[in-house]
Amino acid sequence: MSQHFDAVDVIAAKRDGRELSTAETNYVIAAYTRGKIGDEQFAALNMAIYLNGMTRREIVDWTNAMIDSGTRMTYGGLSKVTTDKHSTGGVGDKLSLPLGSLVASFGVAVPMLSGRGLGHTGGTLDKLEAIPGFTVDIDSTRMMQVLDEVGVIIAAAGADLAPADKRIYALRDITATVDCVPLIASSIMSKKIAAGADSLVFDVKVGTGAFMKNLDQARELGRTMVDLGNDAGVTTRALITDMNTPLGLKIGNALEIEETLDVLAGGGPADVVELTCRFAREMLEMAGVADADVEAALKDGRAMDTWRAMVKAQGGDPDAPLPKATDTHEVVAEKDGVISQLDALALGVGSWRLGAGRAKKGDPVQAGAGIEIHAPLGTKVRAGQKILTLHTDTPERFEHALEAITPGITISEDAPERVLVHDRIA
Structure with a gap:
């Protein structure tokens, strides 16, 4: 097929606003994955897409071409229905962790292929690796075994899952073409469709600490991903959720x-519990489990039992003490009033600077680093009252972290209203 096309012609077509044919898309993705097209040419194509957008058909073609660059996972040998959830990334966003075990406790299989943190957003795999012995690198045979026995696995995606996306994303990251709905949607969906679950629910975060800063952007991304999933035969939904302030207290x-x-254990912050239960109901409904009492499964220990079984199945010790940072620093209120702003981006960057995140792929992370919130958004405080505790193994990081955090805290007279779920797209 490659002899019929030339990379320059494809770039020029997109530059001039023409719709790419399916054959052109298949050619350009396959050729770039195999190294037949250079980074400079593909960067030009990405920029043309960034500036001119894509039609729905083009996005479907782009997604399918990235899926076809690798293998698709199948769960035909499994006796359970499969469902999955993906977040576009936020601060304090640990929903996948309790959610997978909660849904699996109802007899549904949850194969979650997750990622690592980059910049101010945390990665599910980094969090799990804080558990002594826990491994995220699991081959497909063992994955099927764990799904059959336990019902949930949270692991790293194999190198053969949408390999085109890995190359393209790395290039977008260094050419200012990350923030583009067609490219974001196709990047996420190529991996998720290739991962093979029967149904998918997306948590599209919106706000200062999210990829999508406003509701229109978030709705566009949510709609695009839901359409891509449904077009591919995967029942797909999305919830648009708040990320102006961190989720939870840690x-x-x-x-x-x-x-x-x-x-x-049946406790935890109200916002984390509410969203965990909301997503669990969506996932279970799509998997054919109607009217599940998900709150009861958190209260009576069923979800905890599934979590402990998953941790053991992935080599971890559910009873081992978790790592603690060696040094702490307290941030206190400068005056009386109400916490009217606790900015997600400011705290996310602060946590990253304390050592919880990485600046580039491959950087190490500190298991115990991060931020504990004592006075969340809307809390009445007195001058001198503790608002945050910062944790790190490298105390020389405190000053740099505080430069990010301090401007993100506002104390005033009025408590703001927080809407947790802005929209649902199906």
Whole structure:
């Protein structure tokens, strides 16, 4: 097929606003994945897409071409229905952790292929690796075994799952073409469709700490992903959820595992519990389990039992103490009033600077680093009252972290209203 096309012609077509044919898309994705097209040419194509957009058909073609660059997972040998959830990334967003076990406790299989943190957004795999012995690198045979026995697995995606996306994303990251709905949607959906679950629900975060800063953008991304999933025969829904302030009271790897355990023990912060239950109901309904009492499964220990079984199946010790940072620093209120702003981006960057995140792929992370929130949004405080505790193994990081965090805290007279779920797209 390659002899019929030339990369320059495809770039020029998109530059001039022409719709790419299916054959052109298949050619350009396959040729770039195999190294037949250079980074400079594909970067030009990405920029042309960024500036001119894509039609729905083009996005479907682009997604399918990335899926076809690797293998598709199948769960034909499994006796259970499969469902999955994906978040577009936020601060303190540990929902996947309690959610997978909660849904699996109802007899539905949850194969979650997750990622690592980059920049101010945390990664599910980094959080799980804070548990002593836990491994996220699992081959497909063992994955099927765990899904059959336990019902949930949270693991790293194999290198053969949409390999085109890995190359394209790395290039977008260094050419200012990340923030583009067709490219974001196709990147996420190529991996998720290739991962093979029967149904999918997306948590599209919106706000300062999210990829999507406003509701229109978030709705466009949600709609595009839901359409792509449904077109591919995967029942897909999306919830648009708030990320102007962090989710829960703990940010950072081991700290978020602590909070996950609180939720699975029937407690935990109200916002994390509410969203965990909301997503669980969506996933179970799509999997054919109607009217599930998900709150009861958190209260009576069923979800915790499933979590412990998953941790053991992935080599972890569910009873081992979690890592703690060696140094802490307290942030206190400068005056009386109400916490009217606790900015997600500011705290996310602060946590990253404390050592909880990485600046580039491959950087190490500190398991115990992060931020504990004592006075969340809307809390009345007195001058000198503790608002945050910062955690790190490298105390020289405190000053740099505080430069990000301090401007993100506002104390005034009025408590703001927080809407947790802005919209549902099906």
